Amino acid sequence: MRSVLGPLRRSVRARRAAGVSLVALALAVTAACGGSAMSPGEVRAANEAVAGTNNNASGGGDGGTGGTGGTGTVDPGTGTGGTGGSGTTPGSGNTPGATGGGGGGTGTGGGGTGGTGGGGGGGGGGSVPGVKAGSCAGFQNQKGITNSTITIGNSSDISGPVPGLFTGAQQATKAYVEYFNRTSSICGRKLQLVTYDSKTDAGADQQAYTKLCDGVFAAVGSMSAFDSGGAPTAQACGLPDIRTAAVTLARNECTTCFGVQATGKGEYQNEVYDYWRRTNKAATEKAAFLYLNAGAAAENARTQMAVGRKRGMNWVYTAAIDVAAFNYGPYVQQMKSKGVQFVQFLGAYQQSARLAQAMQAGGFKPAVLMYDPSIYEPGFIKQGGSATDGAKFFVNFTPLYEHQPELDLYKKWLQQVAPGAQPTFFGLFAWSATKLFVEKSIQLGGRLNRASLVSAVHGTNGWTGGGSHAPMSVGSKHPPTCVRWMQVKGGTFTSLTPKYICGAYTKA
Numbered sequence: 001m002r003s004v005l006g007p008l009r010r011s012v013r014a015r016r017a018a019g020v021s022l023v024a025l026a027l028a029v030t031a032a033c034g035g036s037a038m039s040p041g042e043v044r045a046a047n048e049a050v051a052g053t054n055n056n057a058s059g060g061g062d063g064g065t066g067g068t069g070g071t072g073t074v075d076p077g078t079g080t081g082g083t084g085g086s087g088t089t090p091g092s093g094n095t096p097g098a099t100g101g102g103g104g105g106t107g108t109g110g111g112g113t114g115g116t117g118g119g120g121g122g123g124g125g126g127s128v129p130g131v132k133a134g135s136c137a138g139f140q141n142q143k144g145i146t147n148s149t150i151t152i153g154n155s156s157d158i159s160g161p162v163p164g165l166f167t168g169a170q171q172a173t174k175a176y177v178e179y180f181n182r183t184s185s186i187c188g189r190k191l192q193l194v195t196y197d198s199k200t201d202a203g204a205d206q207q208a209y210t211k212l213c214d215g216v217f218a219a220v221g222s223m224s225a226f227d228s229g230g231a232p233t234a235q236a237c238g239l240p241d242i243r244t245a246a247v248t249l250a251r252n253e254c255t256t257c258f259g260v261q262a263t264g265k266g267e268y269q270n271e272v273y274d275y276w277r278r279t280n281k282a283a284t285e286k287a288a289f290l291y292l293n294a295g296a297a298a299e300n301a302r303t304q305m306a307v308g309r310k311r312g313m314n315w316v317y318t319a320a321i322d323v324a325a326f327n328y329g330p331y332v333q334q335m336k337s338k339g340v341q342f343v344q345f346l347g348a349y350q351q352s353a354r355l356a357q358a359m360q361a362g363g364f365k366p367a368v369l370m371y372d373p374s375i376y377e378p379g380f381i382k383q384g385g386s387a388t389d390g391a392k393f394f395v396n397f398t399p400l401y402e403h404q405p406e407l408d409l410y411k412k413w414l415q416q417v418a419p420g421a422q423p424t425f426f427g428l429f430a431w432s433a434t435k436l437f438v439e440k441s442i443q444l445g446g447r448l449n450r451a452s453l454v455s456a457v458h459g460t461n462g463w464t465g466g467g468s469h470a471p472m473s474v475g476s477k478h479p480p481t482c483v484r485w486m487q488v489k490g491g492t493f494t495s496l497t498p499k500y501i502c503g504a505y506t507k508a
Helices: 012-025 040-051 167-183 202-215 231-237 249-253 271-279 296-310 329-337 349-361 378-388 405-417 425-447 450-458
Strands: 113-117 149-156 190-197 218-220 241-243 257-259 267-269 287-292 315-321 342-346 368-371 392-395 482-489 492-495 505-507
Touching: 149 167, 149 202, 149 425, 167 190, 167 405, 167 425, 190 202, 202 231, 218 425, 231 249, 231 257, 241 425, 249 257, 267 271, 267 296, 271 296, 271 368, 271 482, 287 296, 296 315, 296 342, 296 505, 315 329, 329 349, 342 349, 349 368, 349 378, 378 482, 405 425, 425 450
Parallel strands: 149 190, 149 218, 218 241, 241 257, 287 315, 287 342, 342 368, 368 392
Antiparallel strands: 113 190, 267 505, 392 482, 482 492
16 A cells, blocks of 8 residues: 555654654744745746756756756665765766765764765866856865865754654755765865754754854754754854754844745745635635644744735634643634634644544534645544545645655665665755755855855755755745645545645735
């Protein structure tokens, strides 16, 4: 039988992490699905990127048109793949060259672990398909850069209340480093990765970034539920921080920090509501909005309700639900009594499933039951059973069971660094973040330093991570505008709209 994620089989740890992550993140993922208005050409480019047909377009500059760089579809083969490598060269055909010996140095300080990569690089500016390499003339060694290596760091939640919460982001960063070191270099230098555990704690995040400021050239692919801790530290030392996502307002306001899964303060994408106004307007006239009354969830809910009203939604019932609440029956009865036909809920997949079960038990079946990407998790269907059938949700990335060149590359190389690990959408964006770092560094060549990298990323919008996700306004920090709709049908996640639908975003 096909897995609810397609051919993917999720581990218990992955299921637990993905579910609780929405509570920890207080629905920051939802805020990452908006964006700026797009031209018809950009909409076309976004949809081409879904199919992997626009992989050579540039992702830099305002109003970028989608596909970013080449997909570099090198097959990692079946070898174990070592860390490091001394002057390795890419193999011919579909297999890379042999892995060289040597590993990266060991990270110092609490939470630091061994580096991936390292070793001497070859000459030249490196070669990545679709990326024009800058001249290496004048390249200067500096903090985190030697004659043979460029050291980058990643600080993600590995331990804490939910063990392995964002292990997937760190694994994906390691996977890209391994892939890159087997196939290319930056002005003759290989990448070396030092990892830290932010422990689902703002203080640990701050401590990790203090070490990163002193020991690496840039931070790449980090993901932490309480990422405000290291924000002022990163900005004070000028550390480029190209993250999986920026969760807190403090991190998003850090001028050297950029979330590849971009967000914008008080902004939300129009298509979440415009789609339903076009396809089931009657239901949107009698809508309900329920959300977990925890952390930033309430703030996000206020933003989304305000934007919804501006897009024509008529909220006849709204309710904040305590995280500890178990009985959702009273909320269902309120919706039934008010004739609600459209229900939107913000919460972790466990609470989302609980609401669906309460609705089924109460004989309440509105025309539309809508969630965000948090329910794209097998535990939602397993917990909610038949009550989840018909649920709708949106994503801003290629569904993980589909085939797309960059997504497939991520899934292949993930197995090289973490055999048996399952891809996650946090991992997908961490891979994209590392790809962005590499491409900008190669383009800068001999001009590469912390300040020039920050400037280059600041000017990057329309970034699609090689077509693996919707265009992201990484530099300008606005939510994306393109979404794909999915649904639960017959106990399986399936596509409702096979292509991105793109629009604009609205400020609350």
